[in-house]
Amino acid sequence: MEPKKTLGQNFLIDDEALDFIASLIDISKDDAVVEVGPGHGELTIKLLKAEPMSLTVIEKDRDLWSRLKTKFDRFPAFSLKGGDALEELPKIAPKNSDWKIVGNIPYYITGHLLRIIGELDNPPRLSVFTVQKEVAERASALPPDMNLLSASLGFWSDIMMAGVINRTSFDPVPNVDSAVIVISKKDRPNIPADDYYRAMKTIFKQPRKTVVNNLMDGLSISREEAERKMSAASLSLRLRPQDLSVDDIVKLSR
Numbered sequence: 184m185e186p187k188k189t190l191g192q193n194f195l196i197d198d199e200a201l202d203f204i205a206s207l208i209d210i211s212k213d214d215a216v217v218e219v220g221p222g223h224g225e226l227t228i229k230l231l232k233a234e235p236m237s238l239t240v241i242e243k244d245r246d247l248w249s250r251l252k253t254k255f256d257r258f259p260a261f262s263l264k265g266g267d268a269l270e271e272l273p274k275i276a277p278k279n280s281d282w283k284i285v286g287n288i289p290y291y292i293t294g295h296l297l298r299i300i301g302e303l304d305n306p307p308r309l310s311v312f313t314v315q316k317e318v319a320e321r322a323s324a325l326p327p328d329m330n331l332l333s334a335s336l337g338f339w340s341d342i343m344m345a346g347v348i349n350r351t352s353f354d355p356v357p358n359v360d361s362a363v364i365v366i367s368k369k370d371r372p373n374i375p376a377d378d379y380y381r382a383m384k385t386i387f388k389q390p391r392k393t394v395v396n397n398l399m400d401g402l403s404i405s406r407e408e409a410e411r412k413m414s415a416a417s418l419s420l421r422l423r424p425q426d427l428s429v430d431d432i433v434k435l436s437r
Contacts (some may be wrong), residue, residue: 193224195287195313197352205229207345207365208285208311212236215277217307219268219286219296230285231258231272239275241268268294276303287313287361294332298320300366301339302376309349310340310366319344319362329425331387336408337429338379340366372433387424394422398435425432 195201204226210216210233221227221240230238231429241264242251248265255261264271269292276282284307288296293314300306304323314322323344324333336342348361372379385401386394413420418427427435 185267190215192220192222192289193287193317193353193355193357194225195348195352195356196225197348200348201226201229201348204285204311204313204363207363208283208309210235210283215239215280215282217230217241217272217275217282219272219288221251221282222250222287226285226287227251227255227261231255231261236246237262239264241266241275243267246376248283268292270297272299273303276306276307280305281308281416283309283311285311290315290318293318294377297332297336297366301335306339306368307366308368310417312366313348313361313363315402316347316360316362316384318417319364322364322366326428327426328392329346331383331425334387334427334429334432335380336366338370342366351357372429373437374433378436379433383432386432386435388429390424392423393420394418394427394435395397395425399433 194307208216208230210230212234214235215237216230216235216238218230218238221242227240227434238260239262244247245265248263252262253299264275264415276408285365300310315324321332323342324330329409333342343365345363350360351358386397388397388401395406395409395413398404398412410420412435416431418431
C-alpha cells in the first residue's frame with residue numbers, strides 16, 4: 184500500500200532499528216502500551232510478541248484499519264483505535280495507572296503530540312518516539328542549548344536521545360535522518376504547571392535576548408524589577424534563555 188503524503192507517512196522497515204525501539208520500550212506482561220501510527224504493523228508485531236497486558240494502536244489512515252485488524256486481532260492484548268492521535272490519545276490514556284507509549288511520529292504533529300502528552304493528568308511512565316533528528320536534538324537539549332521544547336518536556340520528564348536512524352531505513356526514504364528519543368516521567372516541581380509554562384514562554388519569547396530583557400517585555404516591568412527577579416533566583420543578569428535549566432525556570436516562575 185502506498186504511503187499517503189498528506190499524512191506524513193514514512194514507514195520504518197529496518198528490522199534492526201525496530202528491534203532497537205522494541206528493546207527501549209521494555210515491555211513486561213503488566214504493561215499497558217499505546218502505539219501511535221502503527222502503519223503496516225512492523226513494530227506492532229514485535230510489541231505483541233513481548234506479551235503486554237494491552238496494546239492499543241491509534242491509526243489515522245482508514246485504509247490500514249482492516250489490514251491491522253486482520254493481522255493482529257488474534258492477539259488478545261490488541262485493540263485498534265481509528266482516528267487522529269492528537270484527538271484520541273487524551274480519551275484513551277489510562278487515568279490512574281502506569282502506561283507506556285511508542286511510535287514513529289510524523290514531523291508535523293510531533294510538537295503538538297508531545298505537548299498533549301505533557302498536559303495529561305497522568306503522562307506515560309515511558310515514551311519512546313522516532314522523530315526527525317533535529318527535533319530529537321532539540322528535545323533532549325540541556326544548558327547552554329535549552330529551547331522551548333526541551334524546557335517544556337523537562338518540567339515533567341527526563342529526555343534522552345537514544346540513537347540515530349538513517350533515512351534509508353524508511354519507505355519512502357525521507358529527506359532527513361531520524362532519531363529515537365526516550366522520555367521518562369519524573370515528579371513535577373511543586374508549583375502550578377500554568378505558572379511554569381507562563382514563565383517559560385515569557386523567557387523564550389525572544390531567545391536571542393537576555394532573560395532580563397524578555398522579562399521586561401513579557402511582564403511589562405522595569406529593568407530594575409526584572410533584575411530583582413533574577414537576583415532573587417540567584418541568576419546572573421547576563422544569562423540568555425538557552426542558558427537556563429528547568430530548575431532556573433521554576434525559580435523564576437515563583
